[in-house]
């Protein structure tokens with residue numbers, strides 16, 4: 001598979017999209033500091049175009065889950081803002097058990113799942129899903145198993161590129177954009 005196209009048959013099977021956070025929804029950087037009282041502060045930079053892509057997936061009838069291997073308030077805030085209810089933060093990247101439970105709860109099979117990943121904490125889950133997507137700057141072991149790779153880096157539009165490609169392959173992209181523009185054309 002190339003960055004431009006995802007086979008329609010693969011795309012049409014997808015019901016759930018799992019997004020990693022650090023390095024996928026962010027550039028993998030974490031801003032660390034403390035406030036005037038000496039309390040730790042951790043901030044992350046999220047991409048607005050990625051966020052709209054996530055919403056477009058949901059408008060297209062897809063389920064979206066955020067699964068992080070690191071616990072951070074910034075991630076929970078971003079998930080809430082996007083309306084992503086399935087936001088799971090697993091310390092030490094024990095992602096497989098949380099995803100297994102999620103699939104069972106939602107009645108979704110592994111081949112109906114797409115994941116966007118960047119590094120080895122994603123591999124246990126990524127290896128099992130039906131559509132394995134990775135960002136342009138993913139690490140080598142992750143690229144090796146990928147079906148699709150974005151041309152953009154994590155936190156710099158990679159997720160949006162994936163969302164557009166997935167919706168395009170499902171034949172939904174144009175309709176979703178048209179509906180969005182039409183809605184914003186009302187005065």
Ligand SMILES: [Mg+2]
Pocket residue numbers: 020021022023024117118119121
């Ligand atoms: Mg990551």
